[in-house]
Amino acid sequence: MEYIADESQLILHTPFKATYKEKPIVLFKTNKGIFAMEDRCSHEDFPLSESLSSDTEVSCQLHGSTFDLASGKPKSLPALFPVKTYQVTITEGKIFVSD
Amino acid sequence: MQSQKNSIKKEEYTYGFHDKESKFGKPLKGLSKEVIHMISDRKNEPDWMREIRLRAYDIFLSKSLPDWGADLSEIDFNDIYYYIVPDEKLKRNWDEVPVKVKQTFERLGIPEAERKFLAGVEAQYDSESVYSSLKEEWINLGVIFMSTDEAVQKYPDIVKQYFGTVIPSADNKFAALNTAVWSGGSFVYIPEGVEVKIPLQAYFRINAKSMGQFERTLIIAEKGSIAQYVEGCTSPIYEINSLHSAVVEIIVNEGARIRYTTIQNWSKNVYNLVTKRAAAYKNATMEWVDANLGSYKTMKYPSVYLLEEGARGEVLSIAFATDGQHIDSGAKMIHAAPNTSSLITSKSISQGTGRATYRGLVKVHPVANNTKVNVTCDALLLDKTSRSDTYPDMQIDNADTAVQHEAAVSKVSEEQLFYVMSRGLKGDDAMAMIVNGFIEPIAKLLPLEYAIELNRLIQLEMEGSVG
Numbered sequence: 001m002e003y004i005a006d007e008s009q010l011i012l013h014t015p016f017k018a019t020y021k022e023k024p025i026v027l028f029k030t031n032k033g034i035f036a037m038e039d040r041c042s043h044e045d046f047p048l049s050e051s052l053s054s055d056t057e058v059s060c061q062l063h064g065s066t067f068d069l070a071s072g073k074p075k076s077l078p079a080l081f082p083v084k085t086y087q088v089t090i091t092e093g094k095i096f097v098s099d
Numbered sequence: 100m101q102s103q104k105n106s107i108k109k110e111e112y113t114y115g116f117h118d119k120e121s122k123f124g125k126p127l128k129g130l131s132k133e134v135i136h137m138i139s140d141r142k143n144e145p146d147w148m149r150e151i152r153l154r155a156y157d158i159f160l161s162k163s164l165p166d167w168g169a170d171l172s173e174i175d176f177n178d179i180y181y182y183i184v185p186d187e188k189l190k191r192n193w194d195e196v197p198v199k200v201k202q203t204f205e206r207l208g209i210p211e212a213e214r215k216f217l218a219g220v221e222a223q224y225d226s227e228s229v230y231s232s233l234k235e236e237w238i239n240l241g242v243i244f245m246s247t248d249e250a251v252q253k254y255p256d257i258v259k260q261y262f263g264t265v266i267p268s269a270d271n272k273f274a275a276l277n278t279a280v281w282s283g284g285s286f287v288y289i290p291e292g293v294e295v296k297i298p299l300q301a302y303f304r305i306n307a308k309s310m311g312q313f314e315r316t317l318i319i320a321e322k323g324s325i326a327q328y329v330e331g332c333t334s335p336i337y338e339i340n341s342l343h344s345a346v347v348e349i350i351v352n353e354g355a356r357i358r359y360t361t362i363q364n365w366s367k368n369v370y371n372l373v374t375k376r377a378a379a380y381k382n383a384t385m386e387w388v389d390a391n392l393g394s395y396k397t398m399k400y401p402s403v404y405l406l407e408e409g410a411r412g413e414v415l416s417i418a419f420a421t422d423g424q425h426i427d428s429g430a431k432m433i434h435a436a437p438n439t440s441s442l443i444t445s446k447s448i449s450q451g452t453g454r455a456t457y458r459g460l461v462k463v464h465p466v467a468n469n470t471k472v473n474v475t476c477d478a479l480l481l482d483k484t485s486r487s488d489t490y491p492d493m494q495i496d497n498a499d500t501a502v503q504h505e506a507a508v509s510k511v512s513e514e515q516l517f518y519v520m521s522r523g524l525k526g527d528d529a530m531a532m533i534v535n536g537f538i539e540p541i542a543k544l545l546p547l548e549y550a551i552e553l554n555r556l557i558q559l560e561m562e563g564s565v566g
């Protein structure tokens with residue numbers, strides 16, 4: 001488990017760029033919780049941190065592929081494969097991420 | 100839009116007539132949030148669709164024109180009518196269609212064709228569908244065939260589930276534009292196990308000057324179903340260019356089979372910038388049969404995403420570019436599962452200063468074991484000035500793949516012509532026979548009436564009669 005940020009640093013539906021195990025990840029705060037995923041669209045590797053999220057999904061800015069924030073599964077083409085997601089734990093306002 | 104440089108002979112393009120436009124029909128030119136709200140208000144749409152449109156508008160503004168393919172720099176997006184308010188509502192009975200619209204479609208042969216051999220017809224005139232019908236036997240089997248606008252009202256859950264999932268608005272600038280201002284198009288739903296044995300046809304007609312037509316088609320074929328959909332397009336000739344930017348999304352579920360046939364015969368002042376894509380699931384088959392004869396500039400690459408084991412995709416296309424035209428077309432096949440197969444057969448013909456381009460992508464992902472790919476691109480040059488380009492792109496990331504790729508460019512030789520003429524045919528007829536022989540592998544896949552129409556159109560092109 002790795003400390004990433006304080007909860008107060010996150011803004012609703014706005015991407016928060018970070019690194020986990022030296023790899024770029026992105027956090028999204030939504031009305032359904034905080035989600036962490038690899039910062040890379042599985043279609044053409046464009047950073048998902050360029051996009052705003054809804055409560056349940058994020059769409060890549062480059063070609064519009066939509067991913068489920070919880071599972072990372074693509075919900076629309078042209079992406080075919082899921083994006084890796086991470087476990088998020090919040091303790092006393094601090095956000096921790098693990099595999 | 101700026102005036103088109105290439106001259107168009109009005110009297111020679113069979114479908115180049117136009118009707119008087121409605122005096123109530125035109126909103127302001129140009130694209131803005133106000134126009135999008137006006138479209139959504141007119142259609143009395145649910146909020147979710149209005150939001151999809153508004154998001155797409157922002158995406159459209161943020162995206163640039165493609166820096167490849169046909170030169171689109173002359174398009175002035177502020178000089179286009181994005182929506183024309185129809186005089187009348189959608190009709191189910193041909194007799195109720197307004198006389199001027201009815202006359203147009205009768206001149207194009209639509210009602211006659213429906214009576215003879217079609218399962219259903221949808222006719223779109225500028226922005227809106229004016230006529231939609233489906234024979235009762237198919238309604239009784241649960242088939243749905245109506246305008247996409249009507250489907251948003253009657254089947255919102257199905258539309259919401261699939262709309263934009265095959266082609267998201269951010270896919271490209273013109274998909275975003277279509278999503279922002281779409282109007283009309285067909286919604287087709289084929290229930291599980293139903294085979295619609297005769298074609299469903301849509302006919303798209305641009306009538307007004309500086310008009311943009313942005314139909315949106317969504318086809319869902321449930322498990323084991325079979326259907327064939329045919330679309331035709333024509334427009335009048337004006338000195339000012341028009342824009343046609345459609346989006347077609349198709350979902351072919353397990354074991355289903357869809358053939359989507361297009362006979363595109365826009366007049367030579369139309370930018371035809373279309374995104375067509377299908378998602379094919381387990382053992383499904385998707386076939387695109389695509390004949391591009393008209394337009395000023397076309398960019399169109401029907402694609403199939405082969406998402407589950409055993410899926411098959413085919414694109415069979417013909418492009419005929421004559422003076423002043425650039426038809427940049429092709430196909431995309433994305434293999435994302437084992438035991439998938441694809442076939443691309445592209446035939447292009449160039450005449451005069453016409454330019455035909457084949458641009459294709461085959462992508463085989465590492466998971467797609469035992470994939471079979473066959474690509475054939477043939478180009479025929481009819482004279483010394485015509486041009487043909489081929490840009491095949493093969494990205495094969497799986498060693499267990501069989502790929503065949505053939506490409507040939509040929510010129511009609513004096514010897515060939517002499518041989519055919521020695522059998523009694525005159526010059527134009529001899530050339531037409533050679534060209535018809537060239538496209539025969541694709542023409543034979545069309546229903547007979549369409550094959551005859553295609554041959555007739557090609558003959559007209561050969562005579563310089565079209566454009």
